[in-house]
Amino acid sequence: MDKIDIYIVDDHALFRQGLKLLLTNLSFVGDVFEANNGEEFISGLKNHPVEIALVDIEMPVMNGIEAAKRARELQPSIKVLALSMYSEKNYYLSMIDAGACGFLLKNSNFEEVEKAIAAVRNENSYISIEILNDILKYPDKCDFNTIDSDLTERETEVLLLICNGLTNQEIAEKLVLSKRTVDKHRENLLLKTQSKNTASLVIYAIKSGLLQI
Amino acid sequence: MDKIDIYIVDDHALFRQGLKLLLTNLSFVGDVFEANNGEEFISGLKNHPVEIALVDIEMPVMNGIEAAKRARELQPSIKVLALSMYSEKNYYLSMIDAGACGFLLKNSNFEEVEKAIAAVRNENSYISIEILNDILKYPDKCDFNTIDSDLTERETEVLLLICNGLTNQEIAEKLVLSKRTVDKHRENLLLKTQSKNTASLVIYAIKSGLLQI
């Protein structure tokens, strides 16, 4: 097999640099490109098509889910391996939708990255043992028949303001809306994200990559 | 100068492995040890004293602030460089208290890590340019005269339950307390963390490393 080129998409330069060095030490790896976020990745991919992209989920500017979608539009052959900090059910669904063919946690070790790369090169998908365990242990937490929890633009906007500590009244003033409208957005947010209250909502925003902290 | 040994303390194996490889490529670096959290670090330090420790703030089991304190009790000569995901004022204060002599963000690049190591070897302290910028731009956000925001055990316990989406009533039942007592704990939490409401409180819990997500 020929050497393969790889794209690393993550907003932490140190992480990228370290991972790049680990990857370039592998015999079958050619060029390793870096991008700081989804946007940089997509524009870079036009000049440097790659076999495999290791894509962080939580990034500013454009998150990993959106980046994976666009990357596959641009280059349908690309294998996207999602990298994440946490094991979280919302990711599996969104990333599968976005066309990812593998899922790795950042607290896995490099050997696992190698395995994942080998798997996706052979047209297989890869899921880390930790995540598999998680799914087997807590199947109720992996409700694949769940209602589509994609938030609208407005809902996302409201959610981020909630996370910034604004009250519905303050959000209404900021967005020039009725307070009752914001009440409704908030109600829908709780429903869609299956959250119970503000605290759960903030956690959701972070885990889903909508909120950068 | 002799070669120096370095400890990397971070809960993400991939990050550790990459950073280790970057460091071992430097001519003046000897052994590089890894620890998954503060506890592992402290017990490992007894067998392998090092000149410099790169310590993540947010870790399970024992966070970076506590780890830095104990490391300096164990080996007062150690230079602790704090590594963090965000630029956050609470960190500066706590880490300075804990005896850190440098501060780096994970989205800085490796050249900066080299600079920081060089600085602390020469008995200087190091602060990354991003953080310095942050301080200069938003001095009001760096209130070094702020009240001590250390939370008590009970407060931390309550805070984590709040983050899990429990109401005061539910927390009271879980901890076998009066709801009014939990009300008071929550009130004190808002005061001590200078938060405005539940949302800000959750963000605080995450940024301060109390809540692992």
Next chain:
DNA sequence: TCGTAACTACGTATAAAAACGTAGTCTGAT
């Protein structure tokens, strides 16, 4: 053109959080 989804808005009611204040008990340090 018909239907759907998003966005907007209001009514009403209850639950919870936030903002004051006070105060007793216990433990550990000086």
Next chain:
DNA sequence: ATCAGACTACGTTTTTATACGTAGTTACGA
């Protein structure tokens, strides 16, 4: 023996959030 801090608890009031229902407008695609 005294003091401070942690933990506990209560009272009151106001503000916010949560829950449930309805409904008009607009934009976009089938």
